[in-house]
Amino acid sequence: MLKVLITGAAGFIGYHLSKELLNKGFEVVGIDEINDYYSTKLKYDRLKELGINFSGEKEPLNHKAFEFRAVSTYDKKAIETLFSTHRFDYVIHLAAQAGVRYSITNPYSYTQSNIEGFLPLIEACRHHKPKHFIFASSSSVYGNCKKVPFEEDDVVDYPISLYAATKKANELMAYTYSHLYNIPTTGLRFFTVYGPWGRPDMAYFKFAKAIMAGEPIDVYNNGDLMRDFTYIDDITEGIYNLLDKPSEKNPSYEIFNIGNSQPVKLMDFIATLENHLNKKAIKNYKPMQPGDVYKTYASTEKLEQHVHYKPDTSLNAGLGRFVEWFKGYNKQS
Numbered sequence: 001m002l003k004v005l006i007t008g009a010a011g012f013i014g015y016h017l018s019k020e021l022l023n024k025g026f027e028v029v030g031i032d033e034i035n036d037y038y039s040t041k042l043k044y045d046r047l048k049e050l051g052i053n054f055s056g057e058k059e060p061l062n063h064k065a066f067e068f069r070a071v072s073t074y075d076k077k078a079i080e081t082l083f084s085t086h087r088f089d090y091v092i093h094l095a096a097q098a099g100v101r102y103s104i105t106n107p108y109s110y111t112q113s114n115i116e117g118f119l120p121l122i123e124a125c126r127h128h129k130p131k132h133f134i135f136a137s138s139s140s141v142y143g144n145c146k147k148v149p150f151e152e153d154d155v156v157d158y159p160i161s162l163y164a165a166t167k168k169a170n171e172l173m174a175y176t177y178s179h180l181y182n183i184p185t186t187g188l189r190f191f192t193v194y195g196p197w198g199r200p201d202m203a204y205f206k207f208a209k210a211i212m213a214g215e216p217i218d219v220y221n222n223g224d225l226m227r228d229f230t231y232i233d234d235i236t237e238g239i240y241n242l243l244d245k246p247s248e249k250n251p252s253y254e255i256f257n258i259g260n261s262q263p264v265k266l267m268d269f270i271a272t273l274e275n276h277l278n279k280k281a282i283k284n285y286k287p288m289q290p291g292d293v294y295k296t297y298a299s300t301e302k303l304e305q306h307v308h309y310k311p312d313t314s315l316n317a318g319l320g321r322f323v324e325w326f327k328g329y330n331k332q333s
């Protein structure tokens with residue numbers, strides 16, 4: 001059985017990817033520090049869906065093909081122990097301090113999780129040689145790049161949030177390790193990922209919550225923003241397709257966008273959400289937030305050429321599935 005390490009397994013994307021790879025017959029070891037950046041209950045509930053129950057404290061009872069450890073990636077010793085007790089075929093590093101706005105007020109969370117927490121993984125890959133190291137970067141590295149769609153070889157030297165700067169730093173650190181130690185490496189720039197079991201700190205989730213409660217939603221830049229929303233299953237499918245396809249170049253290092261390649265106006269997005277919730281939003285128009293970008297728009301040509309796959313779930317279909325989950329989850333909790 002092929003064994004894969006997924007960091008950030010209690011997080012939104014990590015949970016879905018763990019489930020997908022378990023369904024496809026992989027053995028998955030998931031790690032997560034389960035921090036309280038947002039509801040830890042949601043993180044534990046995702047783990048429950050993966051067959052992990054917590055008796056009392058944080059002691060996991062492990063499911064056969066899924067093993068979980070509460071570990072921080074900046075805990076160098078714990079990462080070394082993990083790699084010396086398992087032989088991973090693939091390492092997929094998703095754990096990070098996410099969020100653009102939070103990086104304005106909590107900068108140290110970003111250097112701790114995203115920089116100090118990155119090195120132990122690439123060091124472990126250097127010594128233990130998995131077949132492929134895949135890590136999460138972000139569309140935010142494009143900053144306020146005017147040229148659209150965003151392409152992987154565009155200059156991304158002007159990040160406008162610390163979050164984006166740490167993701168760009170990850171790309172550089174990973175390149176160096178790939179070059180020095182022949183680690184087959186792929187960095188993925190995700191574009192606004194949404195779906196069931198999603199992140200409560202993201203706009204679509206906050207909007208749904210506020211609309212259902214009859215509370216106002218904050219609409220930044222007076223609604224004049226565009227986002228390339230990507231449905232979660234398209235992300236996990238994309239990662240699965242890439243597993244056995246590290247770059248054949250020397251060094252084996254590649255960056256890919258994974259986005260829907262169909263930017264949506266914020267106001268159209270809100271209207272689609274209102275339709276699914278069957279309720280109108282009370283809109284509170286606000287100015288642009290520091291660190292936010294005006295538009296994201298992924299070119300997926302490079303990904304398509306490499307794996308013959310591109311995300312294709314429409315916003316309408318994806319938001320419908322999110323709303324269905326959102327209503328059910330709120331009812332039971």
Ligand SMILES: NC(=O)c1ccc[n+]([C@@H]2O[C@H](COP(=O)([O-])OP(=O)(O)OC[C@H]3O[C@@H](n4cnc5c(N)ncnc54)[C@H](O)[C@@H]3O)[C@@H](O)[C@H]2O)c1
Nearest residue numbers: 008011012013033034035072073095096117136190192193
């Ligand atoms: N969701 C998106 O729209 C999006 C867009 C671009 C990039 N990304 C990137 O994708 C990855 C996954 O994002 P997500 O949306 O699932 O976020 P998430 O916050 O839901 O998941 C991240 C998980 O990692 C854990 N974590 C954080 N730092 C850790 C550390 N140092 N050690 C161990 N665990 C740690 C958290 O507890 C959390 O459960 C992140 O790297 C994020 O930056 C996400």
